[in-house]
Amino acid sequence: MKRIFTYLILSIAAISAVSCNWLDIIPEDTTTEEQQFSDAGGYHSAINGLYQTMASPSLYGKNLTWGFVSALSQYYDNAVADNSKAFSYTEKYDYASDEVRSYGEDIWQTAYNVIANANNILRHLETADPAIFPEYDKHEVDVIRGESLAVRALMHFDLLRLFAVAPAVDAKAKAIPYVESYPSLFNERKTVSEVIAKVEKDLDEAASLLAENDTTISLSATYLYSTSSRYYVSNSSRDYFFTARGVRLNYIAVKALQARVAAYAGNLEKAASIADGIISKYVEGDSWYSYTTGFSASDQESSRPHKLIDELLISFYRENLATEYKSAAYKDLDDNSYALKNVAGIFADNDDYRKVKLLSNLSTSTTVSLKYFERSGGSSIINTENRLLPVMRLSELYLLKAEYLASQNKIPEAVAILNDLRIKRGCMTTTIDPAISAAEFKAALDKEIWRENVAEGQYFFYCKRINAPSINNDGVFVPMEGKYTMEIPDSEINLN
Numbered sequence: 001m002k003r004i005f006t007y008l009i010l011s012i013a014a015i016s017a018v019s020c021n022w023l024d025i026i027p028e029d030t031t032t033e034e035q036q037f038s039d040a041g042g043y044h045s046a047i048n049g050l051y052q053t054m055a056s057p058s059l060y061g062k063n064l065t066w067g068f069v070s071a072l073s074q075y076y077d078n079a080v081a082d083n084s085k086a087f088s089y090t091e092k093y094d095y096a097s098d099e100v101r102s103y104g105e106d107i108w109q110t111a112y113n114v115i116a117n118a119n120n121i122l123r124h125l126e127t128a129d130p131a132i133f134p135e136y137d138k139h140e141v142d143v144i145r146g147e148s149l150a151v152r153a154l155m156h157f158d159l160l161r162l163f164a165v166a167p168a169v170d171a172k173a174k175a176i177p178y179v180e181s182y183p184s185l186f187n188e189r190k191t192v193s194e195v196i197a198k199v200e201k202d203l204d205e206a207a208s209l210l211a212e213n214d215t216t217i218s219l220s221a222t223y224l225y226s227t228s229s230r231y232y233v234s235n236s237s238r239d240y241f242f243t244a245r246g247v248r249l250n251y252i253a254v255k256a257l258q259a260r261v262a263a264y265a266g267n268l269e270k271a272a273s274i275a276d277g278i279i280s281k282y283v284e285g286d287s288w289y290s291y292t293t294g295f296s297a298s299d300q301e302s303s304r305p306h307k308l309i310d311e312l313l314i315s316f317y318r319e320n321l322a323t324e325y326k327s328a329a330y331k332d333l334d335d336n337s338y339a340l341k342n343v344a345g346i347f348a349d350n351d352d353y354r355k356v357k358l359l360s361n362l363s364t365s366t367t368v369s370l371k372y373f374e375r376s377g378g379s380s381i382i383n384t385e386n387r388l389l390p391v392m393r394l395s396e397l398y399l400l401k402a403e404y405l406a407s408q409n410k411i412p413e414a415v416a417i418l419n420d421l422r423i424k425r426g427c428m429t430t431t432i433d434p435a436i437s438a439a440e441f442k443a444a445l446d447k448e449i450w451r452e453n454v455a456e457g458q459y460f461f462y463c464k465r466i467n468a469p470s471i472n473n474d475g476v477f478v479p480m481e482g483k484y485t486m487e488i489p490d491s492e493i494n495l496n
Contacts, residue, residue: 037124040133043144044241046121050114050151051248055318058110060389064158066325066338066372068103069457073450074473077341086328086337091473093483105489107162111155112179118148118155119182135239139213143242146209150249150257152180153202157261160195161461162486167192167266168467169484176488196265203261207254213242214251224250225288227310231384247317247388252282252289256313256392263400264465272404275397278313289313289394291424306358306370309385311394322386325372339366341474346450353426354451369455395421395452399445406441418444425451 036042055061063069070076071087089097095104125145133140156178164175170192177187178198190198214224223229223243230246249257255278263271282288292308307315318324329338340359347355360370374386398417405414412434418441419431432444450472453459463471464484470477 033120037128038132040135040140040239040241043121043125043128043133044239046117047144047147047241047248050118050121050148051316053110053114053117054151054155055316055389056110057324058106059114060316060391061318061321062324063103063107065389065391065457066369066455068107069162069460070455073453073457073460073463074342074471074478075340075454075459076337077339077474093478093480095487100486101489104162104486105491108159108489108492111159115152115155115179116182116184118152119179119184121148122152123182135242138217138238139209140239140241142209143213146206146254147249149202149209150206150254153199153206153261154249154257156195157199157257157264160192160199161264161464163488164192164195165485166464166467167196167264168465171196171266193265196261199261200258200265203254203258206249207251207258210249210251210254214245224252225286228381231309231388232380244317246312247315249314252278253314253392256397259397259400260392263403264461268400268404268407272401275400279397279401283394291394293424305385306373306375307385307388307390308393309381309388312388312390312392313394313397314391316389316391317384317387318389319387321372321389322374326374329368329372338368340368340454342472343367345472345475346447349422349427349430351426351429352422352451354454356426358454371455390456392458393452395448396458399449399452403445406438406445409438411436411438411441414441415444418448421448 036046053059057063057067068087068090071090072093074091076087076091087099089099090103094100122145125141125148128141130136130141156176159176165173172191172193174189175192175195176189178190178195179187180198214222219225222245223233224245227246231244233240233243255274259271259274259278262268262274283290290310292305292310343355343359347359350356358370359367360373371390375382398421402414402417405411405417415432415434415436422431432441436444446468449462450459453462460471463480467484468480470479472478
């Protein structure tokens with residue numbers, strides 16, 4: 001390949017020595033690569049840099065959450081002839097357009113840059129002196145290595161989901177390069193199944209490296225076992241690098257990603273098994289994660305937990321997220337680039353708080369998601385939630401279990417999971433009949449996945465995973481044959 005795999009980690013922001021949160025950073029410096037990896041702080045800074053880049057608008061800060069992939073999911077009201085709108089060509093799946101090519105180039109280049117930097121961290125770790133790590137005996141190097149591998153896996157997986165056909169279509173088709181070394185100048189495209197196998201291998205190793213730090217060391221040290229501990233900490237007996245685990249690829253995040261990858265590979269049994277392991281241990285067992293509760297009729301829009309923070313399994317952190325989203329959503333109410341469509345059709349249940357609590361009318365004809373608007377209140381947890389980027393949430397694990405049960409003709413058991421989710425989302429007046437057919441269950445599952453992922457982008461990837469013949473565009477079903485796979489950017493035409 002060309003230039004994208006030769007970048008050095010330069011000028012990565014360092015962690016503040018006086019901060020109470022590892023997310024607080026000081027201005028960039030101009031350290032050399034040798035200096036960067038001469039002590040533990042340099043490695044911590046390098047890991048921080050990976051997450052900062054992933055949280056940029058090029059990736060999960062916009063394109064891979066509330067921006068580009070949400071437009072691919074047909075969430076936004078751009079189905080008119082006016083091509084001045086933000087995603088007018090994207091929602092038409094016009095992958096040859098300059099608009100879509102630009103998004104693709106941005107995602108591709110930035111993701112592979114993150115991969116290069118993760119590989120550089122891994123390369124330096126191979127020869128690093130253990131004496132430079134003050135928490136070496138408490139799995140410091142394991143955490144650095146595990147997160148680097150997990151980042152590498154996540155980036156390749158989402159590139160695969162965009163730029164290659166789904167395994168359900170052709171697992172042997174040429175896909176993307178899987179880059180495991182630094183520097184890496186020439187890389188051949190692997191097949192879809194080969195990329196998935198490498199993603200799974202990296203995630204397996206990452207999980208084994210992270211498990212001890214994140215689940216076995218005493219709770220006072222892990223900072224992962226409760227919502228507030230996951231996202232901020234006022235004091236730490238260890239280095240601050242070990243805090244704020246909720247916005248990093250921690251052990252449970254990696255396990256959840258394994259379930260998503262297994263489902264994408266077509267192994268619903270494995271996905272459901274992984275999901276059930278997380279649920280039984282960390283939801284129904286130790287109760288580290290739970291569905292967000294506490295909504296009431298008196299809630300003000302500005303004070304609701306719009307991202308359902310208690311149940312975020314994977315999330316990243318972007319300081320100016322609320323400002324950036326508000327600017328985009330309010331840019332021009334006549335534009336409607338971020339106005340949601342099909343709300344009435346999808347949310348027929350008027351008591352569903354995903355509709356009445358998490359959406360808002362900017363005008364009589366414009367409805368937007370509240371997930372990325374700023375909440376008021378000033379508490380640490382609210383201020384943190386304002387900056388979080390949802391990448392995977394608890395409900396996906398339950399929905400994967402339901403999907404697997406339905407595939408085994410256990411429709412009543414699958415429906416029970418959907419009904420439990422719906423009750424937790426406030427749908428108290430309507431339930432799904434356990435005696436529905438498999439086709440009716442599929443339609444109900446599809447609707448719940450749409451509702452759960454408003455402005456998060458995962459609905460498109462679900463439809464691609466199952467090779468759905470069409471996507472619902474405000475009641476009009478768009479034929480999707482040949483429309484799920486983006487073109488590899490022109491800058492990479494030498495790939496073979």
